[in-house]
Amino acid sequence: MPLDIFLTFFKIGSFTIGGGYAMLPIIQREVVGNKKWLGEEEFLDSIAVTNSLPGPLAINCATFVGYRTAGYAGAAAAALGAVMPSFLIILVIAIFFASFREYPIVDYVFSGIRPAVVALIAYALFKLVKAMGVNLLNISVSIAVLLLILLFNLHPIVTIVACGALGFFLNRKEKKQ
Amino acid sequence: MTALLKLFLAFLKIGAFSFGGGYAVLALIQKEVIENNGWILPKDFIDIVAVAEMTPGPIAVNSSTFVGYRVAGIAGSAIATFAVVLVPITITLIVSVYYNKFKHLKQVNWVIKGIRPAVLGLIAAACIKIAWASIVDIKGIIIALMVFLGIYKLKINPIIAIIASGVLGVIFYGVI
Numbered sequence: 001m002p003l004d005i006f007l008t009f010f011k012i013g014s015f016t017i018g019g020g021y022a023m024l025p026i027i028q029r030e031v032v033g034n035k036k037w038l039g040e041e042e043f044l045d046s047i048a049v050t051n052s053l054p055g056p057l058a059i060n061c062a063t064f065v066g067y068r069t070a071g072y073a074g075a076a077a078a079a080l081g082a083v084m085p086s087f088l089i090i091l092v093i094a095i096f097f098a099s100f101r102e103y104p105i106v107d108y109v110f111s112g113i114r115p116a117v118v119a120l121i122a123y124a125l126f127k128l129v130k131a132m133g134v135n136l137l138n139i140s141v142s143i144a145v146l147l148l149i150l151l152f153n154l155h156p157i158v159t160i161v162a163c164g165a166l167g168f169f170l171n172r173k174e175k176k177q
Numbered sequence: 178m179t180a181l182l183k184l185f186l187a188f189l190k191i192g193a194f195s196f197g198g199g200y201a202v203l204a205l206i207q208k209e210v211i212e213n214n215g216w217i218l219p220k221d222f223i224d225i226v227a228v229a230e231m232t233p234g235p236i237a238v239n240s241s242t243f244v245g246y247r248v249a250g251i252a253g254s255a256i257a258t259f260a261v262v263l264v265p266i267t268i269t270l271i272v273s274v275y276y277n278k279f280k281h282l283k284q285v286n287w288v289i290k291g292i293r294p295a296v297l298g299l300i301a302a303a304c305i306k307i308a309w310a311s312i313v314d315i316k317g318i319i320i321a322l323m324v325f326l327g328i329y330k331l332k333i334n335p336i337i338a339i340i341a342s343g344v345l346g347v348i349f350y351g352v353i
Contacts, residue, residue, distance in 0.1 A: 017233050017336060049272060049279065052289045054195050055265020056235030063266050067273035075273065079266050086234020087242050087258050093228055094246035094254065101224075105347060112320055112346015113227045114220070114311030116339050119324035120230065121304040124200050126329070128297060138294040145298025149204065150306075156204040156299055157194045160292055167291015168284065175283075 001070045002077035008035065009062045009081030014089075016058070023058040027065070037069040058082055141166075180249050181256055187214060188241050188260035195265065196289075197296030199236030203303035206240055216248050219310035226307070231336055237261055316349040 008030055016023040024047065032043050046068070050060035059082045066078025100106060132138055141163060148154040187209040195202040203226065210216050217225075222240075229239035238258060245257025272279050279285070312318055320342050327333040327341070 014233055017231065045280070049276070050269060052285060053265065053268050053272060054193055055262065055269065056195070056237050057198065058235055059238070059262055060265055060269040063269040064273045067270060072270075075266075075270050079262070083234075083238060083258065083262055086232065086238050087254070089232050089234070090228070090239045090242040091246060091251065091254050093232065094243050097228075097243075105351065108347045108349075108351040109343040110224050110227070110346065111317075111350045112342045112344070112348075113339055114223045114307075115317040115321035116324040116342030117223050117227050117230065118304060118308045118311055119321045120328070120335055120338070121200055121203070121300065121307065122321075123325055123328050125297065125300045125304060128300065132293065132297070138297065141291075141294035142297035142301065145295045146301045146305075149298070149302040156208055156302070157190065159295055159298065160194050160196060163291045163295035164288040165291070167289070167293075168287045171287035171290060172284075 002073045004035075005037075005066050005069060005074050006077040006081040009066070009078045010084055012062075013058070013082045013085035024061065027058070027061055031065050038065060042068070181252065183214065184245060184248055184253055185256050185260045188245070188257045189263060191237065191241070192261040193264035195237050195261075196292050197299065200303060201296045201299040202237045203240075203307070204299040206237075206244070207303060207306055210244050216244060219306070221247075223307055223311045227339060231339055320345050320349065 009027075012023060012026050012030060016026055028043055031037050032040055038046070043065070046061060046064045047057075050057060050064050053060055059079060062078040062082035063075050067075035070077070101110075129138075145159045145163065148159055149156055191202065191205045191209055194205060207219075207222065211219055211222055225240050225243045226236065228243065229236045232239060238261060241257040241261040242254045245254035247253070249256070308321075312321055323345070324338045324342055327338050328335060333341075
């Protein structure tokens with residue numbers, strides 16, 4: 001069983017480009033549809049929970065599914081299977097990258113790609129703002145975080161902890177009233 | 178402190194606070210890897226993000242493997258990758274074991290509600306820092322605008338957009 005779990009997540013990890021959200025439908029197809037390790041509802045629950053935890057969504061989701069399917073051995077097999085492909089692929093690229101990078105044409109290629117990366121991140125931000133909704137709280141908190149990091153050179157972790165604490169106390173107060 | 182231990186601690190921290198997906202993590206990696214430890218240059222970091230974007234796997238994992246290799250070879254890449262997933266996997270495992278209790282824990286929800294808008298600020302900060310290092314002239318602005326409009330209006334696949342921007346780079350910087 002753990003071997004089957006490992007191979008399934010290794011396969012999923014090898015072929016999904018585009019991060020966590022691109023991986024979820026494929027995990028769902030394999031785990032719920034093909035292997036029937038989890039029911040539909042249980043799978044959706046697992047996403048709701050893992051989404052609120054730190055770490056890459058796909059790897060957390062794999063760990064959760066692995067544990068539910070085959071206990072600790074299953075969790076270890078799933079996590080290892082999900083991490084291995086990207087580790088191996090990037091390792092091979094990293095080994096050859098420096099020598100490959102010396103060609104002038106590669107330099108031109110990356111001069112074009114770098115601004116594209118900015119556009120991709122800006123687009124992701126734009127989509128996220130649309131999904132979360134523009135309201136006073138969202139905008140003021142995010143602008144405060146932005147300014148604290150850029151102008152006051154604050155560590156991003158400090159802003160995360162501060163906002164988490166703020167969320168905790170504001171919501172608790174609201175519940176009490 | 179040895180390089181490997183430093184690498185392990187930096188990526189342990191990055192993994193433990195990686196809320197809000199791959200792009201929000203970029204702000205943490207920038208802080209730890211570029212600003213605090215000076216392991217790589219801002220320009221090289223963007224190349225890594227571009228490579229991570231085109232290869233399978235989460236951005237946080239991909240960039241930790243890449244940076245780890247840069248700092249300390251194969252051992253470095255293994256340690257950085259292990260460190261970045263260690264806390265997330267441990268926490269997920271604990272939650273899986275106590276799932277039925279955790280599900281009803283509203284306090285977790287309160288914290289997450291606070292972190293969510295912060296994620297926007299983190300991504301915006303990463304985006305501005307990367308723009309600062311990568312858009313150096315008018316050609317860069319043109320490429321960035323073309324890619325943004327391409328994925329927004331024409332719904333071009335991001336990987337295709339990156340390949341196209343590489344071709345534009347050769348034309349703009351090599352030919353013209």
